Amino acid sequence: MIIRVRQAAAVCALGAALTACGAPAAPHAARPAPSATSAVPSAPPTLAPGPAGVTPVFKNGPRTLGKVVALTFDADMTADQGARAAAGERFDNPRLIADLRALKVPATVFMTGRWAEEYPVQARSIGRDPLFEVANHSYSHYAFTSDCYGLPTVSADRMRADVERAYAAFRKAGVPDAMPYFRFPGGCYDRAALKALTPTGVTAVQWDVVSGDAFATDADAVARQVLDGVRPGSVVVMHCTRSAAPATERAVRTIVPELRKQGYRFVKVSELIGDARARR
Template identity: 45%
Template sequence: MSAEPIAARPQPGAVDPGRTPPIVDHGPRGQKVVALTFDADMTPSMLAALKSGQVKSYANLAILDILEERRVPATFFVTGMWAERYPDVLERIAAQDRNEIANHTYRHAAYKPNCYTLEQLPRTEMTADARRTFEVLAPFGGNQTHYFRFPGLCHDAAALTALAPLGVTVVDGDVVSGDPFATAAAPIVRAVLDRVQPGSIVVMHITEANAAFTDEALVPILEGLAQRGLRPVKLSELLASVP
């Protein structure tokens, strides 16, 4: 892995530190391109399930196989804990120039009250939590970014203020696949293809044990995008013309 610090590379989507982060949920609608994003969640309870043998894996390698075989660009929002648990998988992601790496917090705790069933992160720890993840991700190299995604897409003014010193761009998404809750591939495919349009940011997961059908849904999704004339691109390419 490269030891180059993250601050030494260009940061797609970065803004001036101290400014309240911009929030984007889609790119320009004028071009027939979309961004496929995959969240790599990891919480202390997920890590404990792995260590106890209760869960086999939170890294769906079949997704990477499909993306690599079809040469499809993707952006991965990675928690620091996931990177530490799966360094070999993150190295594989970083080695592909078609991929980008973004920040999904350190331990996938909520930055806003009442965000699903997620643990609540104290306000005083939010800045350090996000900064720690950038520090964990930096040595992996690849196409590092300053894009940031909140767990559960939950954020408020206090959370945004906490991130202001880090110069991030907050990325939500206008097409939420629902893959963590799916019991089959078909609902994931429908959720994506029924909502997708030019400029969409699609939210999926690479966490195999709690998003078990994402790999099975991915090929029909890619074929459906092609039928609609929609081409997957890197998130930075999709957002290049966003102010």
């Protein structure tokens, strides 16, 4: 999901220029069955369904459990961007992933299924690296509401299939354990969308810190925005798309050491969700 800050309190804004950057019902059930002698792996933490059983929404972790922060990166590519990729536009950012590895920063990558199809080697590398976890950002990167910054929309009767198709693309690329977390394209959702995704068993993951890296060229400004916004338990939304977020890699090289200097520890979204669930 490509976002841009409109004002200090903005949640997100999708750049209109980027409209052109099936799993089983319980995605984690696709994990390989343990052998008779191995320990049964624990399921990834999820939140309990919301009122009337709709998909729960997670925004940030507890504020009282120490200085932890989750950096999340949206690997965006919409279903109709194949021609642009074929013409040379890059929707990946391998140097950013390399920096996260060099800095030993755990992170959650919200990946579209179309991105995994375009970059299967990278998807597999990220998905098999214990430093990272792969989560679902839809297959198509089309909006799940009717008014979402100019994105094409997914009809309500196709929402579940779009999410499941992304999990299928991850498995085909060789990602063994994609997490049961979903980020709405554009961050746009309503009750109908939450209800449509209930059968998938996912927890919807939003954020409380917008990095402003979408289409940004000033890495220092992106870093300042993140550093000014982070609080204990924060979820920061950034992007893993070179063409649409060219300053992210440089910003991360400032953000990580500064937050560590302030005493923060980097975690994956799954750890924050586990903390939140334990507090309920």
